[in-house]
Amino acid sequence: MRKRVKLLGCLAGTAMLGITGAALAAEPGLTDTTIKIGLFGPLSGASQAYGQDVLNAAKMYYAKINAEGGINGRKIEVVVEDDRCSPNDMVAAVKKLVEQDEVFILNGGSCSAPVVAAKDYVVRSGVPWVMLNASGDGALYPPQPNIFGALSISQRAVGGSTVEFAAKFLHAKKIGYINHDDAYGAWNLEAAGPQAREDGASLIVESVDPKITDVTAPVLKMRAANVDVLVLTTYAGPAQLILKKAQELHFDKPIVVAVNAIANLKQMVDNVGSKDAFKNVYIEELLMAKPGSEKLGWVYDLYKKSYPDLSSQPGHPQVYMPYGIPPAEVVVKALQAAGRDVTRAKFIDAVEHLDFNSVMAGPIVFTHTDHAAQKASIYFKYDGENLTEVPGVFASRWTYKGN
Amino acid sequence: MDLEIVWLFVQQGVASGLVSGAVYALLALAIVIVYRTTDVANFAQGEIYMAASYLAFFLIVVFAVPVWLAIPLTVLIVCCGAALFQRVVLTRVSSGRGVSVNLVIATLGLSFLLKGMVRFSGFGDAPRSFPSLVPDGAVMIGDASLTYLDLVILATSLLVMALFFWMFTYTKAGRAMRAVGMNRRAAALVGISLSRVQMQVWAFSGGISAVAALLIAPKLLLTVEMGHVATLAFAAAIVGGFTSLPGAVIGGFIIGVAENLVGLFISSRAIVVTPFVVIMLVLILKPQGLLGGAVRVRKV
Numbered sequence A: 001m002r003k004r005v006k007l008l009g010c011l012a013g014t015a016m017l018g019i020t021g022a023a024l025a026a027e028p029g030l031t032d033t034t035i036k037i038g039l040f041g042p043l044s045g046a047s048q049a050y051g052q053d054v055l056n057a058a059k060m061y062y063a064k065i066n067a068e069g070g071i072n073g074r075k076i077e078v079v080v081e082d083d084r085c086s087p088n089d090m091v092a093a094v095k096k097l098v099e100q101d102e103v104f105i106l107n108g109g110s111c112s113a114p115v116v117a118a119k120d121y122v123v124r125s126g127v128p129w130v131m132l133n134a135s136g137d138g139a140l141y142p143p144q145p146n147i148f149g150a151l152s153i154s155q156r157a158v159g160g161s162t163v164e165f166a167a168k169f170l171h172a173k174k175i176g177y178i179n180h181d182d183a184y185g186a187w188n189l190e191a192a193g194p195q196a197r198e199d200g201a202s203l204i205v206e207s208v209d210p211k212i213t214d215v216t217a218p219v220l221k222m223r224a225a226n227v228d229v230l231v232l233t234t235y236a237g238p239a240q241l242i243l244k245k246a247q248e249l250h251f252d253k254p255i256v257v258a259v260n261a262i263a264n265l266k267q268m269v270d271n272v273g274s275k276d277a278f279k280n281v282y283i284e285e286l287l288m289a290k291p292g293s294e295k296l297g298w299v300y301d302l303y304k305k306s307y308p309d310l311s312s313q314p315g316h317p318q319v320y321m322p323y324g325i326p327p328a329e330v331v332v333k334a335l336q337a338a339g340r341d342v343t344r345a346k347f348i349d350a351v352e353h354l355d356f357n358s359v360m361a362g363p364i365v366f367t368h369t370d371h372a373a374q375k376a377s378i379y380f381k382y383d384g385e386n387l388t389e390v391p392g393v394f395a396s397r398w399t400y401k402g403n
Numbered sequence B: 001m002d003l004e005i006v007w008l009f010v011q012q013g014v015a016s017g018l019v020s021g022a023v024y025a026l027l028a029l030a031i032v033i034v035y036r037t038t039d040v041a042n043f044a045q046g047e048i049y050m051a052a053s054y055l056a057f058f059l060i061v062v063f064a065v066p067v068w069l070a071i072p073l074t075v076l077i078v079c080c081g082a083a084l085f086q087r088v089v090l091t092r093v094s095s096g097r098g099v100s101v102n103l104v105i106a107t108l109g110l111s112f113l114l115k116g117m118v119r120f121s122g123f124g125d126a127p128r129s130f131p132s133l134v135p136d137g138a139v140m141i142g143d144a145s146l147t148y149l150d151l152v153i154l155a156t157s158l159l160v161m162a163l164f165f166w167m168f169t170y171t172k173a174g175r176a177m178r179a180v181g182m183n184r185r186a187a188a189l190v191g192i193s194l195s196r197v198q199m200q201v202w203a204f205s206g207g208i209s210a211v212a213a214l215l216i217a218p219k220l221l222l223t224v225e226m227g228h229v230a231t232l233a234f235a236a237a238i239v240g241g242f243t244s245l246p247g248a249v250i251g252g253f254i255i256g257v258a259e260n261l262v263g264l265f266i267s268s269r270a271i272v273v274t275p276f277v278v279i280m281l282v283l284i285l286k287p288q289g290l291l292g293g294a295v296r297v298r299k300v
Helices: A002-025 A052-067 A087-100 A112-125 A155-168 A183-198 A216-224 A236-248 A265-272 A294-306 A321-338 A344-351 B003-038 B045-062 B067-095 B101-121 B148-170 B172-182 B184-189 B194-216 B224-240 B245-265 B268-285
Strands: A034-041 A075-082 A105-108 A174-180 A202-208 A229-232 A255-257 A281-285 A376-382 A387-389 B138-141 B144-147
Touching: A034 A052, A034 A087, A052 A075, A052 A294, A052 A321, A075 A087, A087 A105, A087 A112, A105 A321, A155 A174, A155 A183, A155 A229, A155 A255, A155 A281, A155 A376, A174 A183, A174 A216, A174 A236, A183 A202, A202 A216, A202 B268, A216 A236, A216 B003, A216 B245, A216 B268, A229 A236, A236 A255, A236 A265, A294 A321, A321 A344, B003 B045, B003 B144, B003 B148, B003 B172, B003 B194, B003 B224, B003 B245, B045 B067, B045 B101, B045 B194, B045 B224, B067 B101, B067 B194, B101 B224, B138 B148, B144 B148, B148 B172, B148 B194, B148 B245, B172 B184, B172 B194, B184 B194, B224 B245, B224 B268, B245 B268
Parallel strands: A034 A075, A034 A105, A174 A202, A174 A229, A229 A255, A255 A281
Antiparallel strands: A281 A376, A376 A387, B138 B144
16 A cells, blocks of 8 residues: 555655646746856947946846855856847847857847847847847837846937936037937937926927938037027937037036947047036946946956956946846846746846836836836036036936827 | 129139139040040949048048148159059050950059059048148129139149140140040150050049049048049049040039039039030030041941
8 A cells, every 4th residue: 555655655746746846847948956047238330338337237247146146046148149230240249149049038139220130030030138238128118028228228218318417417408419310310309399398398309310420410400599408319420520520619507428429438539539528528427327337346356257258348337337237136036026937028027016126226127018128328527527416317208108 | 583683693603613614624635534544434433532532531631631732742652553554454454355444444443453542541531631731711793702712723724724725735744645635556656655644644544633623622522432523523524525624624524614604503402413504515416525536437
């Protein structure tokens, strides 16, 4: 009798193991001891400055979590791919990570255009994707069930936040707004308009080609329109030409430069050529405090400890390095919340309930209907040499209303 | 829009347009002389100009070469580089059997090579600039504001064009270039060395591109893609008549001014399409270009 009970017990146990094994097998990238994450960003090419150290920051955070014991008994295993910020390369990287490496989740993307290119494939695959620091509006609106992003900021939020700052802090009633005539510009303008209306201000818009070389027309029109503040949401090159031209044409109103144009402040001053052009300039910052400041000290310390050779090289850590922390935190917190029996569906559900403070200006908040996390910025007055923090946090209020 | 603003827009638009138009005119001149004497549409023109800008940047900013030395050195190196390309690559391509489109493809190859070299240097990742060779400051002409640099760009461009026209008209080398442009076989029969003249033309073209780069680079920014300005130079050349040197100059100024006036009176979005609208209008109204001569009809 006891033998029969033992046999039945063994059979039941074997069946249970079979079921559990089947469940685990159904979730690629997951074993009893590891969770495989596909991490990708621009590790080479012209856009390397936007993401190489962002990816390094995410990687060092995962290493830190592993050193602290992992997540629910599992260690994080990272598979890294270079997407070069190129649509073709990113699609290839994502396909390799999903089909060949069979990762549990994707974590990557520092540039908007390639992120949009990879969107359809990732949606079809059903693999959860947490972006790095790409704005990624084209993949986040309308919200996709398994894509999460804007951990640094979306372009909509850039438009909303810069206008909020111009209206609330600089008390502008007539805001000049120069953006690009591409999708990027259209996204940030989409939120800037309603935010200005809510703040009781009017928006005078000039949209320019990203390759523009002569910015006389948009700057002179802004001067002639007598705007109270000029907001620039262009890329670095056009923004620098506009700052230079504004000085030449004696435009003396405050100029707010959005984060899109600020990859390297020193280079910006060198390119504009004169510190006089920065007499009345404000710049947008997405972190909670000045980069390199005490509040963010642990991030920079961890970077130095994790990458002693790289951190001793000139240009490192790159400006956007801390932006890699929030995406990694999202992944870790969601995995923790999903528990030991994590599945992709449970992971997605956990992400949709996250609400926490990270190193960014505003909180990281996801909901079932909003997969873009961070919407706020802080601002600094910049005289070409020193940054003076402006009090307050300025957030975009734009929300997706559907088509 | 009140009249005061209209007048301001006209003055500033024309003044700034003449400055940028002067650079388009220089580059258009470089395109036209090469086309007239070698029948090659140089699609590497923009990248030669880009490479010259980066060369000046390396000399002045990276290697701290004094400006008085860096300027002639840049012009000289670009002249030699362009001449060498003609001698080593184009001569060989044209000596092989095939269609003349191979020559154009060779210039496209050069453009990719130059872009690749700048990217490989590690300085092509972000917009860069080198210090202006002219002190800061501006003058008012009516209501229009022009910087000292703008005035130097305009004056130097006009001077280079005048020197070039003088050389082309009154010197032996210039007459040889014109002869090759008119009838290559006849020029060879009277003892003109085609290979030498074509090499000289490429060298001149490179030199003009280098001057344009030295003038405009402190005003604009250095990027790997800055060579797209050559599109405007091609537009200027087409407007002027493509084989006409004065036409190229006039076309450059027309494009520069038109861009600004359209941006000011119509829309900033329309600035980039302006050159192509001007081309279409010219091709519809005067298909041979403004100074392209009479239309020739060949009877077969």
